Amino acid sequence: MENISQADFTILLDLFGTFAFAVSGIRLAAGKQMDWFGAYIIGLVTAIGGGTLRDLLLNVTPFWILDAKYFLTTGVALIATLLFKDKLFKLGSALFMFDAIGLGLFTIVGITKSIDAGLSIWVCIVMGTITGAVGGIIRDVLLNEVPLLFRKDIYALSCIAGGGVYFICDYFNLLTGLTEVIAALTVIIVRLIVVKFHIHLPRLQPLNNKKE
Template sequence: MIDFITLCDYSGTFAFAISGIRLASAKQFDWFGAYVIGLVTAVGGGTLRDLLLNATPFWMEQASYLTVSGLALLFVIIFKKFVIRLNNTFFIFDAIGLGLFAVVGIVKTLEFGFPMWVAIVMGTITGSFGGMLRDTLINEVPLIFRKDIYALACVFGGFIYYLCTFTGMSSSIIQFITAVSVFLIRVIAVKYHVSVPVLKGEES
């Protein structure tokens, strides 16, 4: 039986790949270009995390992540009228991937024996760095650098994970709560226009 963290990993890959492919379609990329953007979005954060943890990047040990990204492309192609025309599709899938990958990054870092503060940083990198690469490749200002609550949602989720470890709940429940928390923080922040203050330079 598949465990929750593996389910998070594959579900996050699928969701993030769709978010990347969705944006690539708006830029009129061809199928291969859209697949590359989707794949980079899906594996970018986890790749940086693994390199920092001195581990082999996860997708180099299992081709399934490349396959899941391919299925995401197929999903967008088949359901393009729903996925491409629905304005909030990118946002929903991106928020889902953000929450799931934040959990994956936290859990993997703790498994490597690092303290919780490192796990929170790695969870944030896992959740947000792929999106940063996606936005850079399609010539957009990365969400992580805008005033949106994006990477900070992963940070808050990391603290929620840490606090939940003192409750005696099972690891799967803690992981589920954390993923949902990151997703909800992201959604609520956008819905109610909660943002980080902009750092303004000197006026000329």
């Protein structure tokens, strides 16, 4: 029973993450004046991109091939965005918030699935980061934007921080559901803090070409 409830909780996180990432993609696509179908596709690839790469690396069938609920959830995200677009579009931080929530939830889903595959801690954290970050990269590339991962804002490191917190909680034998919530909140809070206070890694300075 515990395993069933835990599996259901992970699925719930996955669906919430799908919805959040889909909204972030659709919201950004609207700024590019795409039609509804184009916005749906952008939302979909944002939601499934990271998980698809994760599953390919784990040598398993990509999750969305086996279950249509990810397509349906993206459709719900599109409808919700259309119905509440005036409220969402007036909020300048809407895209950021949905992206941060999706990042946190998907990171934990990636870690959980990697643990089930029997992988080591560091691989689980990498897979969690891939699950959380790659969908946003694909979204930004398709929309001709510089991916958030490559900007000065701390993005992938937020996933790594959440992964570290996950295994710290696991070491102290916290309930799995509580561990997942704490780790996901860590990713989201780190993203909020670094953007709020403009925290970023040092920039790589170009090398000076010395004339001989």
